[in-house]
Each structure stands twice: as C-alpha cells, then as structure tokens.
Amino acid sequence: MPSRCKIRLAPFRFRQANLPRLGSLSDMRRPNFIAKHARNAQGLLGRVIAFIMAHETWSQNLRVMDALRIGRSDHIIDVGCGHGRSLSELATRASMGHVVGADPSDLMVEIASQRNRPLIDAARVKVVLATVESLPFADESFDKVLCVHVLYFWKDLDASLREVARVLKPGGRSGLLFRTKADPAAIASFPAEIYRFPELAEVTEALEQAGLDVHAASDRSNEPVLLIAEKRRAQTAEGPQSTDQAETIAVRRAIT
Ligand SMILES: C[S@@+](CC[C@H](N)C(=O)[O-])C[C@H]1O[C@@H](n2cnc3c(N)ncnc32)[C@H](O)[C@@H]1O
Numbered sequence: 183m184p185s186r187c188k189i190r191l192a193p194f195r196f197r198q199a200n201l202p203r204l205g206s207l208s209d210m211r212r213p214n215f216i217a218k219h220a221r222n223a224q225g226l227l228g229r230v231i232a233f234i235m236a237h238e239t240w241s242q243n244l245r246v247m248d249a250l251r252i253g254r255s256d257h258i259i260d261v262g263c264g265h266g267r268s269l270s271e272l273a274t275r276a277s278m279g280h281v282v283g284a285d286p287s288d289l290m291v292e293i294a295s296q297r298n299r300p301l302i303d304a305a306r307v308k309v310v311l312a313t314v315e316s317l318p319f320a321d322e323s324f325d326k327v328l329c330v331h332v333l334y335f336w337k338d339l340d341a342s343l344r345e346v347a348r349v350l351k352p353g354g355r356s357g358l359l360f361r362t363k364a365d366p367a368a369i370a371s372f373p374a375e376i377y378r379f380p381e382l383a384e385v386t387e388a389l390e391q392a393g394l395d396v397h398a399a400s401d402r403s404n405e406p407v408l409l410i411a412e413k414r415r416a417q418t419a420e421g422p423q424s425t426d427q428a429e430t431i432a433v434r435r436a437i438t
Contacts, residue, residue, distance in 0.1 A: 246357040256325040262332030266294025327356040343392040
C-alpha cells in the first residue's frame with residue numbers, strides 16, 4: 183500500500199479507537215446536552231440516544247414486567263415509554279389485553295409508533311403524546327402501569343403519582359424503576375440540573391399518599407430501585423383484606 187494512504191487512515195483509526203462503545207456510555211458522565219435528550223429527545227442526536235437507550239434499559243424493563251406479573255387480559259400503560267421497545271413485549275404478555283405508551287416527546291412518539299406499527303394497526307397498541315401529569319384516560323382504565331427511568335424529570339412527584347393512581351383500577355399495580363439519591367454511580371454519571379434523584383422514602387410516601395400500597399421494594403446496591411405498588415381497594419372493618427395487604431404492611435415497615 184502506498185505510504186500516502188497510511189497517513190490518511192491514521193487519524194481515522196485514532197479517532198475510532200477513542201470513541202466510546204455504545205455499552206460503555208453508561209460508565210461515562212453524561213454531558214448536559216446529552217442528558218437533555220433523555221428528558222426530551224429531539225433531532226438526529228435524539229434519535230441516536232433513543233437507539234442507545236432502547237438497549238441500555240432493556241433488562242430493567244424486563245425486570246419490571248416480570249415483577250408486575252402481567253396477565254393475558256391486562257390493560258397496561260407505559261408512562262414515559264420513550265422509544266417504545268417495551269410495548270411489543272407487553273402486548274405479547276397481555277395477548278388478549280391492550281397496551282398504551284405515553285410520552286411527551288414528539289420524536290419519541292414518532293419512534294415508538296414506527297417501531298410498533300403492525301400492533302398499532304391491529305389496535306393492540308396505542309402511542310399517545312402525554313405527560314404523566316395529565317394522562318388522557320378515564321379513571322380506572324388500567325390494570326398495570328409501568329414506568330422505567332422517568333420520574334427524575336417529573337415536576338411534581340405527588341401530583342404525578344396521584345395521576346398514576348387515578349388511571350389504575352382498584353387492585354391494579356404500578357411498577358416504578360428508578361435510581362435514588364443513595365446511588366453514588368447515578369449521582370456521578372448524570373447532571374443534577376436535569377436529573378433529580380429522589381429518596382426511596384420520598385417515593386414510597388408519595389405512593390401511599392396517592393392511594394397505593396407498596397408491595398415489594400427491591401433496593402440492591404448498584405441497581406436501580408424497583409417499587410411495586412397496588413391501588414388500595416375499599417377497606418373493610420376487619421382490616422387488611424388479603425395476604426397481599428398483609429405483605430404490604432410488612433414491606434412498609436421494612437422501608438421506613
Ligand atoms: C430515560 S427515558 C426512559 C425511556 C423508557 N422508559 C426506557 O426505559 O428506556 C425517559 C423518558 O421519559 C419521558 N418523559 C420526560 N418527562 C416526562 C413526563 N413528565 N411524563 C412522562 N414522560 C416523561 C422522556 O420523553 C423519555 O422518553
């Protein structure tokens with residue numbers, strides 16, 4: 183090969199060797215301009231970030247789906263569905279039910295709609311432009327609410343969880359997955375101007391206030407927290423109605 187060719191290739195090889203691998207992005211501190219796209223993806227960079235996100239968050243989405251114990255006839259909403267990768271998996275698990283993805287980013291709604299086009303055409307999946315603060319659904323519409331790595335961006339945690347509770351049927355379950363203030367890797371990797379990491383107790387208290395009982399909390403170190411909560415049914419004079427409610431009381435004592 184002529185030497186001129188080697189000289190032209192060298193800078194390319196140098197730059198390639200220094201590019202972050204897709205999988206290694208989670209180990210880096212996100213610059214603000216990238217973190218902003220996680221909150222509100224836009225343009226070409228937003229598309230790239232949506233693509234990376236769909237891979238980075240997948241195992242955690244599956245973790246929430248498993249814990250929610252999706253039923254075949256469930257009506258499910260994924261709040262902050264982003265790229266919409268979860269929606270087809272939810273539709274497979276709820277093969278006789280219905281799945282909605284809600285997200286306030288026009289770009290994410292476009293990507294999620296493209297990704298799920300056949301299921302949307304078959305009326306099994308719907309993607310809507312909406313924030314958690316104002317979900318365009320009637321009270322008690324859903325059996326399950328999924329919400330993965332979204333609550334950092336909520337303006338008002340209490341009002342948002344009240345809205346989640348409103349659209350859940352009594353006995354319906356929410357699965358919230360998020361990193362907390364107690365997670366040093368999260369604090370180090372994401373800019374505080376964009377991500378607000380809550381305390382675990384703050385979220386469990388807000389869930390309780392919204393009318394949901396926390397059934398299960400998984401708080402392993404270096405893992406995001408997973409909270410499964412159930413919308414309260416009317417109480418009877420005899421106290422807790424089910425073994426689930428008895429479990430809830432035990433979980434609440436363990437967390438607080
Ligand atoms: C980090 S992404 C997570 C996406 C997806 N849940 C996942 O697991 O990959 C956060 C998503 O939350 C959405 N979002 C931001 N603010 C929101 C709000 N107030 N209500 C609902 N979704 C919101 C963003 O548009 C973005 O798609």
